[in-house]
Amino acid sequence: MKAASLPPRLKCILLLLPSCGQSSSFPFKLPPPPPPPPLLRLLVRSRPYSLTVTATATPTGSASESCNMLNTTEYHNATSNSSPSSITIIDEFTRFCYQRDLPRAMKALDSIQNRNVWAVPVTYSELLKCCLSRGAVHQARLVQKHLFSRGHQPETFLVNILLNMYVKFNLLDEAQALFDQMPHRNVVSWTTMIAAYTTAMLNDKALEFLILMLRDGIRPNMFTYSSVLRACQGLLNLRQLHSSIIKTGLDSDVFVRSALIDIYSKWGEPRNALHVFDEMVTGDSIVWNSIIGGFAQNTDGDEALNLFKRMKQAGFMADQATLTSVLRACTGLALLELGRQVHVHVIKFKQDLILNNALLDMYCKCGSLEDANSTFTRMLDKDVISWSTMITGLAQNGFSRAALELFESMKASGTKPSYITIVGVLFACSHAGLVEDGQYYFRSMKTCFGIDPGREHYGCMVDLLGRAGKLDEAVKLIHEMKDEPDAVTWRTLLGACRVHRNTDLAIYSAKKILSLEPNNAGTYILLSNIYANSQRWEDVAEVRMAMRDRGVRKEPGCSWIEVNKQIHAFILGDNSHPQIVAISMKLKQLIWRLKELGYVPQTDFVLQDLEGEQKEDSLSYHSEKLAIVFGMMSLQKEGTIRIRKNLRICGDCHVFAKLVANIERRNIVIRDPIRYHHFSNEGCSCGDYW
């Protein structure tokens, strides 16, 4: 046994409950012996008996007389019977508790209980800690019974330990019952309950307890706030809590601060989180991780990477959590090269599951399935998330068959698929036009895996049926949904309508989307294009008017490409790129070459009211075209050109990319907000459907 686990003060004091009805408070006041040096502690442990007797034999104060007498009597009786004395039993009990010998300690507890004697409170706390670490609920309950036996009221801190234990064992009702019967509750008792309800995601309950606590006159401390913050129900709530934290000055606590940062981020206000962060005088790496994670999760990868830089400058080391967030930022920004650099650091942390999952996702989302695959293969531990990530990654990048095969391996491995896994599987089916497989998985998900189909599953099925041209069935399915169909669902149907040229249903879906998302410019433009295609100019004008009235602005198309650790952004109508002249020239030449091979620019995709030449010109400056040309100019001849863009790729750029990939014999990967396009000389992985 380690010396460190010995009690700081080895007080093997015998506590005898006076049968004369005296109060249970122990009358002896022993000056705490100074903590012995490690070597001495070992000595002390080996001779606890003599220590005990000395201690109990030197009572102070007159009130102790009777106790002492009882004490002594008990001692003599015990010795004359040649059975172990109460002193010995308590001593043994104490020793077993500190040695974490649970079975023996429990046996000793039994004897103690029978003899109506008590050990000092700290001993019980040792025993309870032992129960906690072993998950010994039953034993803990016996300890509780003992502590409350014969009308005895245990110290509040002991009850707090018990409370915490029930909470950790997920026995909230039992914790609550114990809390209810406590005569005195301190901050710790309240905070334990609040933290319990927060963890159980019973946010109302947690907040209610905060109020009850305040009513009871107990002032929250930093522990309380850092727990209760996670339970807040919205920004209003959060601001109230924040201001009371400031009033009490507890905002200087790093725990409270990181909780504030997390919660502001969670409620979509990373700027406020940054404010809280920047006000901090001294922080630690966890607070850095909080703020970096906050931006990474709020799809502001740029700021996350900025902060990561600042973190390093401030001299903090990146750990697993930091790198996970950094990878997530790379994922969002499609920064494959930076992600690769992070990978080098990931290797330092041996097999961290979450970190590996983030790495895997980064490679998938950056379109490098080779790297994703090797990462996946090298992972020793895989959980549902690893499998789901890889399945979805394969499916999104156009490898549907491989995705479905991997799903079979997953089932064979014994990992239970989750809701999200099935989304990936159905996505794979819809992507590859595997109607029957998709319907099979959709129908059997409930019976095979106990997962109720949700919105996303219906969405995949709408896509599946829609692609196959079964628009009626798709609509029927939407009506069968338990949840209200959301904009994503209608957008899926709209996509199918465009491909199969069902104008009426397209207009119907577009209107549905607009009613759900009145500020999405893309939908207005889509609707206006549909009208334009069927020459309904009045309707086009009406849509334009509605857009103007509601102040909806179209986000300019933007494409990003990473070259030499730098990100080059091309924005429609922006000529600030230093090489823009050369790029434009090269693009013109390329278009010329393509035209000779039969390329006809598809002017339907121009959204402005332009005509002829002009129309074509504006089209040729779509940001992805510029990015492709820039990639050809600045990347190695063989290298894949990887582009990320903010809007869906238009049909003309799609044809363009396909042709370029073909004549230039190089792979082009374009990731738009929801689909991946891998262009090679065999065409596009999306199968020309998106």
Place this chain on the structure above:
DNA sequence: CTAGGGTTAG
């Protein structure tokens, strides 16, 4: 005796 950071879909 009570508290903080990271991963998969759309």
